[in-house]
Amino acid sequence: MRIRAWLCVAAMLAAGVVAATPAAAAAADSATVVPIQVTGDPAKRFNLVLLGDGYTEADLPTFRSHVDRHLNTLWTIEPFKSYRSYFNVYAVEIVSAESGVDCDPGLSAPQRNTALGMGFWGGCNPASVQRLLTVNGAAANAYADLATGTNRGNRQLIALANSGTYGGAGGSNATASGGNALSALISPHELGHSLGGLQDEYDYYGRGVPGDTYTGPEPDSAHHTVLTEQQMRETRAKWWRWLGEPSEAGGKIGRYEGGLYLQHGVWRPSQHSMMKSLGFYFDQVGREQMTERIADRVGIMQGGTATEQPVGADRVLWVDTLHPVSHALAVTWSVDGKAVPRTGNARHLDLRKLRVAPGRHTVTATVTDPTPFVRDPAIRNSAALTQTRSWTVDTGVRTPPVAAPLAxxxxxxxxxxxxxxxxxxxxxxxxxxxxxxxxxxxxxxxxxxxxxxxxxxxxxxxxxxxxxxxxxxxxxxxxxxxxxxxxxxxATSPDVGYALSEPLLTLTRPGRPTEYVYNGPFTMGLTGTDDSAGQVTSEFRLDGDGWHNYYGWPTDARSPFLFTATGTDVDGLVYGNLGSGGLSLSPFAERSPGYGRHTIEYRGIDAVGNVGAARAFVATLIPPPPACTRVVSGRHAGTLVVTAGVTCLREATVSGGVTVRPGTTLVAERSSIAGSLVSAGATAVELLNTDVRGAVTLTGTTDHVTVVGARVTGRLALVSAGTETAPILAGSRVGSLACSGPAPVDLGAATIVLGATSGRCHLGSRPAA
Structure with missing residues (x-):
């Protein structure tokens, strides 16, 4: 999760250290246990118990909505999605005397009278950190005990605080704020720790403080190593079976430096995964381990015909298995070690059809999980994924009739x-x-x-x-x-619609994704819809990287996601990065600005697990205009001369022409110029969705020229002095066009030229139809 390593570790030590009061134990009798999902006997399932703290009677609908969001998000993430049927889920509705939790968001905030004593700052400890959200562990377990059949050995507690502040903790008593944009993603990360035995992949210990260098031996962690890829292959160690494959968390499975809270000297399998960055999936290495641990907590062979006494050869044998949501378990049968052919994966074997020889024989049923999530034979053949049940069959035994009503x-x-x-x-x-x-x-x-x-x-x-x-x-x-x-x-796939901030330019072409051009940060909101009840979880991915949960913006679930060239720092982490390094990362990670063309795909997953088809749009980001030293808006009579600094026309109407002196800059946005525009030796000229009713002559611009969505009645001349970069000429309409120097860049949106074209303009323009 995005809570830092020290938060996870500290919480494992601190989340249950507060002794329960007699009042807390007595109050547990008045709580309400709501079975959310019961797939079997709690003794044969892994039980999730969600508790609420700081929810008054009037707040209980809010608690229920928080529970729904956490669970619906969890079931979209593998392997929880495939093995949902292995879990029982219970919500314990606890009424607190006051709304909210202690020290939220600061140490000066009041302490609340709540049932579980949850609080930020490690329970209002000035030496702790705000995001450490602790719970009275004894009180939490007293309430969880009300879920009949669950105990500390077969359950995981997740205590939700009635708060929109970001925070949580790991361990057997995991915590999360119920109402924060990212809180529903804390739960699967914490289950990665407590259920899967996975480690954090952060390359730092505290936010904004880079980790040091690992100097120890080969780590015990399944997803950290000091080996090279060649050494992993040669020794068949760690994740060698997955190397080079597309990662479920984006990119390829390989070797990426950083992990175990250190920046150097230790490597992880993927650029980012659930154990490094909230919002991404587990990669194959983590998913394989999670699959083993989930199966190991339940027992895939659930029962069947009794094995204590020899059975006759005149009867039918039965086995009971678990049933994953995504695939069927495989059942094979053998007699004295020899496979019985053509059993068709059946859960029964009719011994009468085998005609075994007189005497005693051993019949064995083997149940195996054939999931592609597992490649390691040691895991496949472990008791978690392969179990057997054997009988002694004696042909001298006669089976008495047993009435079994059809059911x-x-x-x-x-x-x-x-x-x-x-x-x-x-x-x-x-x-x-x-x-x-x-x-x-x-x-x-x-x-x-x-x-x-x-x-x-x-x-x-x-x-x-x-x-x-x-x-x-x-x-x-x-x-x-x-x-x-x-x-x-x-069988209806969910639909997801997007809403973007206003672009400089929009380009639509039949059969191709809509394209947008921006010259600064832009936002994206995703909204999922479905024909059935329940949450639609929206996801997106950037340039083919890993699918990422859409949670709004980290500070507000109702706000859209913000993309920028190098990302935005939010509480010591970077989000929305279009540049190198990935969508979200630590602030000290190396990255270059992400100017250029980006494909953003989006899709939805509905409440029953249907995954909608991915659709896409294209966003091209160009550098933003320079800061204005002078702003002209409204009407400007006569000629405008730019003599110093950066003059910005913003929704301005200039009744004459415009002259841009050497060393100065003009940025015209959604404006109109009645005359011609002339510049010689200007630093930069930008015409953005602007009309020029005369000619435009730009000679020897020393930094850049950007013409996007402009309409030039006369001739547009881009004259090079041999020093400027290639001009941007996109989605515009000009009377005629002349170019010298670098050919213009069209950003995928050609310019319509009504008249003649001369010079090196062919890459950035097309003639009028």
Missing amino acids: ITGSTATDRPVGAGDVVYVQTSQPTDRVPGVRWSLDGRPVADAGNDRDLDLDTLRLSQGTHRLTARVSDPATREAVTRTWTVD
Whole structure:
């Protein structure tokens, strides 16, 4: 998360050190536990428990909205998205006597009477830092214990403070401000620590203070190394299996210096990832470790036919497995170590069909998670992702009839729509002498049997946009009884619209993204919409880099995101950087200005996990005009002469011509000049969305010429003295054009020339149609 390394470490030590008061323990009895998502027995799931502090009775709707935002954001991030079904989620609604938390935002702010005693500044400690948001750990666990079946060994607490100030902490008692623009991204980062065992990838310890140099041995961290890429490949160490591949967090998996709070001497896999910069995804290295740790907390083999006593060869064996949202687990069967062919990934094995030889045999079911998130065989073959269940089969044992009423004993939840890419499952009663059949239908039409009839991968159906009705029909082959279960399938992709600040120039061409030209910072707001209820999470990426969560602006979720040539420093971190180094980074990282053309893609993820198609626009950033020493607005009678400094025409109307003397600068924005414009030896001339009804002659400009969106009735002459850079001539309309010196740059927006063109103008203009 964006909370710094010392904040995470300190919080792990400090978040639970305050002793609970008797009043806190007693008050826990009056709190309300709201099951948000229950996918199974808490003893067999990983349980997230979200607690609220500083929310009065009147604030509880706010708490609920904060919980929704945190969870909806979490479920868009892999591997949480694929393994959402492995989690139970509970919200504990706690009514505090006062609204807000202690020392928010400063030490002089009042302390509040709240149930969990949450506070900034490490609990109002002047020696701490503002962003360290602590909680009374004993009180938090007392309230969390109200979520029946959860305990400190099978749950993660996330305490949300009723605050819009940025802050949080890591550890088993993680905290986050509920209402800050970035707060929903703190939770997955903290789960990276507490659940995944991942380390921070920051190259500094305190904000704005660069880290030193690592001098130790090869780090234990799975995503830090001192090895070169060649050494990783030669020794098959660390992330060698992922090297060179596009990173899920942007760029390529490789070797990027900095991490473990140090700038030098240690390397990480990606330029940026969830463990370095809030808003990006986990890269493949972190995602692989997270996948292992999530699976290890639950047990992918959930049960099945009892194994304690030998079973007969005259019966059906069963196994129960977990069911990821994105794919089905693989089940294989073997007898005495030899694979049983053509079992079709079934959760059952009919021993009667095997005709085993008389005597005793060992039958084994192996459940494996085939997720592409894991490449390391040691992880794939670990108990987290591969589990077995074995039986002794004795042909001399006779299985007595066991009545098992036909029933659907478990399934994908039906109280919310499922996504078009989900795997939907049913579990049935498990008789010993027969196998209930499952048949699927979509909108009343049968779905072809894919082999394992208990799991249906909707992604293979390539559903059309809209809402569909999915039905599983379970039938008993002996009694011909049948039971059904039905789901609503939301196959409509979410839509995201964008709103930009006003550009200098807009260019639209059929079949191509809209292009915009800016000569200074610009903002982007994204708004997601969907045909179903729930949050649409908007994302964007810059020039093909990693997808980045759209959270508004770090200081205000309601404000648009701001792009600048080198980014904006917000509380010791840089956001919105168009230059080298990435979209967000530490302020002391090396970067060059990002002038030029940029492609910004955007998309949405809806509440059921449908990912909308990415769309794009292009933004070209050119350097801003120089600062004005004189501003002319409104009407100016007669000729205007620029004799010193920088004269700016801003929505001005000049009734005569304009002369720009040597060494001076003219910037004309959304203005009108009735006569001609002449400059000789000027430092710079910029005509931005400006009309000139005469001719324009710019000779020997020493710094730059920028003509964007201008309309020149007469001749435009760009005459070089051999010293200026290439002029910018974009999206304009001129009577005729003459150029000498460097050919103009058109920024992708050609200029219409009504008359003749002479000289080196061909790259920046086109004749009138």
